[in-house]
Amino acid sequence: MSAVRIDGNAVAADVRANVARAVRALPGQPGLAVVLVGDDAASEVYVRNKVKATAEAGMISHHHRLPASASQSDVETLIARLNADPDVDGILLQLPLPAGLNADAAIERIDPAKDVDGLTEVSAGRLSLGKPGLRPCTPVGSVILAKRALGDNLSGKHAVVIGRSILVGKPAALLFLAENCTVTIAHSRSADLPALCRTADILVPAVGKPEMVRGDWVKPGAAVIDVGINRVPAPEKGEGKTRLVGDAHFESCAEVAGFITPVPGGVGPMTIACLLRNTVLAACARRGWPVPQDL
Known part of the structure; x- marks a missing residue:
């Protein structure tokens, strides 16, 4: 027997195409904010790919970068500002954070309605209880x-x-x-x-x-x-x-x-595709837009 190879690139392309169609059908543009702290080379590549994919899907990308010397307060203050920004529907804190910063505490500062990584305690609790939320x-x-x-x-x-x-x-x-x-x-x-x-x-x-x-x-x-x-x-x-x-x-x-x-x-490849999908779902939930069927 020889297994059928599941082409994640092709499936992710389908998901991203569905997201782009959904975005075109919405009354406004969803916005994704990506926060990068420090200068980790791998993280920079991931963030660059996420920013590019966001733009290709027709959404607005809000890219925020803090230096490796940023304090816990600096990170959490930025997250609070993004929580309050009506143009931001999703917030992604790129991990890992530089040594000395508490990633769990920072993640918990993210508004669960904008938690497109699905990592806050509220998101995890909703998943566990089978309630609607970001996964x-x-x-x-x-x-x-x-x-x-x-x-x-x-x-x-x-x-x-x-x-x-x-x-x-x-x-x-x-x-x-x-x-x-x-x-x-x-x-x-x-x-x-x-x-x-x-x-x-x-x-x-x-x-x-x-x-x-x-x-x-x-x-x-x-x-x-x-x-x-x-x-x-x-x-x-x-x-x-x-x-x-x-x-x-x-x-x-x-x-x-x-x-x-x-x-x-x-x-x-599915991770970024599903991140884009979550951003649209978050935008629809926050702004009262109907969820497009393709999603």
Whole structure:
């Protein structure tokens, strides 16, 4: 068996196209504010990509940069200003923050109505209770990819999420539960993890351990939605070179699975696409606009 590769770039392009159509149908332009603190090189790339994608979708991008020397008060004061700005529908605080700053405290200052990352306690509570709210982008993208592979009706499927982080593992489990899946959250203390994974119709590795999941962990025909993004040495490319791999060993898993996301090019592109989608949803909720059907 050779798994069907789920093209995250193509699915993300579809989501972004839907967002752009939705924006054109709205009575005004949603606005996304991205806050970058410090000069982390990877964060600068992520922010640049988010700003570009926001503009391409027809939305207004509000880009705010603070120096690495910024205090906790500086960050929280900026967030308060963005909370009060009627032209800002979504606020994204780019992580990680420089050493010495408390990211959790800063995130909690974000108005939940503008929490397009879905990370505040209010957003997490609404997800847990099944109430409407903004959901974390990467887990939402994972569900969309699973549906693209297995169809829109995931009811009755067994989803095994490896990882219990508040960023991906727990919200992903709750989102699959909302799709009427039977959900197991596995982690480092789970007994006989490979056997547990072999029961999954949808396997979601999200632990940050390069190529941990091997082919003999996968149920034949399952969908593997690999959330891991790990940089590992690639001596074949030259001294000091690296490459990106997921939490699943792609080659061996692809021999058994029915569907699998590659790394890169799988879940990663979905994160920005779902961020744009969340910004439109936030704008509609805040401004009383009808939610476009395409979303």
